[in-house]
Amino acid sequence: MAKIRGSIVVEIDRCKGCEVCMVSCPTGTIAMAKEVNHKGYFYAYPAHPELCIGCANCAMVCPDGVITVYKTKI
Amino acid sequence: MAQATGIKEIIKPENLVYRKTKVMTDNILSYCPGCGHGTAHRILAEIIDEEGLQSETIGISPVGCSVLLYEFIDIDWQEAAHGRAPALATAIKRLLPDKFVFTYQGDGDLAAIGTAETIHTCNRGENILIIFINNGIYGMTGGQMAPTTLPGMKSSTSPYGRDVKLMGNPLKMTDIVATLPGTYYVTRQSVHTPVNVRKTKKAIRKAVHYQKLNKGTCFIEIVSNCPSGWKMTPVEANKWMEANMFPFYPLGDLKVPAEENAQKTTNSEKND
Numbered sequence: 202m203a204k205i206r207g208s209i210v211v212e213i214d215r216c217k218g219c220e221v222c223m224v225s226c227p228t229g230t231i232a233m234a235k236e237v238n239h240k241g242y243f244y245a246y247p248a249h250p251e252l253c254i255g256c257a258n259c260a261m262v263c264p265d266g267v268i269t270v271y272k273t274k275i
Numbered sequence: 276m277a278q279a280t281g282i283k284e285i286i287k288p289e290n291l292v293y294r295k296t297k298v299m300t301d302n303i304l305s306y307c308p309g310c311g312h313g314t315a316h317r318i319l320a321e322i323i324d325e326e327g328l329q330s331e332t333i334g335i336s337p338v339g340c341s342v343l344l345y346e347f348i349d350i351d352w353q354e355a356a357h358g359r360a361p362a363l364a365t366a367i368k369r370l371l372p373d374k375f376v377f378t379y380q381g382d383g384d385l386a387a388i389g390t391a392e393t394i395h396t397c398n399r400g401e402n403i404l405i406i407f408i409n410n411g412i413y414g415m416t417g418g419q420m421a422p423t424t425l426p427g428m429k430s431s432t433s434p435y436g437r438d439v440k441l442m443g444n445p446l447k448m449t450d451i452v453a454t455l456p457g458t459y460y461v462t463r464q465s466v467h468t469p470v471n472v473r474k475t476k477k478a479i480r481k482a483v484h485y486q487k488l489n490k491g492t493c494f495i496e497i498v499s500n501c502p503s504g505w506k507m508t509p510v511e512a513n514k515w516m517e518a519n520m521f522p523f524y525p526l527g528d529l530k531v532p533a534e535e536n537a538q539k540t541t542n543s544e545k546n547d
């Protein structure tokens with residue numbers, strides 16, 4: 202059966218670690234990294250990429266516009 | 276490894292569903308983490324892009340945290356003195372009536388120093404869009420109390436909370452302008468969740484179309500956060516905003532065009 206699969210790309214060095222994307226993700230795909238980016242922020246990353254459905258909720262709420270979203274049927 | 280290949284298969288140009296619009300410049304936003312200004316800028320830029328208005332738009336940027344807005348959205352801009360954006364927008368729209376003209380103003384800008392400009396521009400019914408970012412505080416200058424600060428809300432100049440007996444009542448500018456004959460569309464939205472972002476985007480798109488009709492001022496308040504001024508994390512600030520700002524500044528339309536109301540009535544009559 203075809204399954205919707207999504208994937209996000211976070212521009213790590215522009216992320217400010219606000220966590221707004223993480224709490225807006227309906228599938229729990231996103232977590233905050235244990236290390237910081239060059240600005241000193243714990244950046245967001247897809248910790249559970251297999252859960253992503255490409256709904257773009259995270260990108261919608263990212264104040265810094267650093268998330269790009271892809272979606273396909275597999 | 277199979278998983279990694281899976282992801283590579285997904286990340287392909289033909290599968291792209293969302294990317295920041297090119298109408299936003301590549302400059303790093305000057306805002307604190309989680310600040311709603313960034314989201315508001317981005318959806319405004321998306322509408323300008325989607326409606327093909329990049330070379331047809333003139334924005335008036337304010338004084339406040341978003342003072343550098345002209346660095347972030349790649350359109351024509353005019354910077355206004357604090358609070359004077361609606362006056363500038365009036366002149367620009369009258370001189371160049373075919374352009375899409377908007378102001379983008381904070382609550383200190385629009386509801387304190389610029390109260391007169393706001394009210395008279397709306398009362399004259401200038402054919403512009405006013406976007407009002409209400410975070411209940413003077414963000415840029417260090418979180419001082421604004422006319423919009425809630426009763427009991429702490430700020431750097433009301434450290435024990437706003438005492439209305441001493442400091443006066445908060446001002447609901449959006450409610451005021453909705454009563455004026457010059458306004459055509461008045462709504463209050465937010466940008467802190469995906470659903471709210473989509474609704475606000477819809478409201479901005481409507482305002483773009485209404486401006487083409489030349490029917491009066493469109494006014495969109497975005498109730499927003501100031502995590503730094505409120506001394507909260509962004510996620511806490513958004514929750515606090517839902518619990519405290521929204522009961523005082525309820526989201527929704529305050530004034531919709533008469534034509535649209537009539538349309539809705541006919542539709543519902545048809546459905547009956």
Ligand SMILES: Cc1ncc(C[n+]2csc(CCOP(=O)(O)OP(=O)(O)O)c2C)c(N)n1
Binds near residue numbers: 382385412416501
């Ligand atoms: C004529 C004038 N008076 C005062 C100031 C100082 N000032 C700069 S920003 C600001 C308040 C901004 O608050 P707001 O409009 O709510 O924007 P925010 O930073 O909260 O987004 C003030 C009073 C100024 N720049 N110019």
Ligand code: SF4
Binds near residue numbers: 207208228253259260
């Ligand atoms: S696209 Fe949707 S599912 Fe995927 S990370 Fe973003 S919010 Fe979560």
Ligand code: SF4
Binds near residue numbers: 215217222223244245
């Ligand atoms: S919303 Fe954007 S800036 Fe905030 S943590 Fe997520 S990716 Fe980073």
Ligand code: SF4
Binds near residue numbers: 307310312414415503
């Ligand atoms: S001070 Fe407040 S309004 Fe200004 S950028 Fe920071 S969070 Fe945003």
Ligand SMILES: [Mg+2]
Binds near residue numbers: 410411
């Ligand atoms: Mg403010």
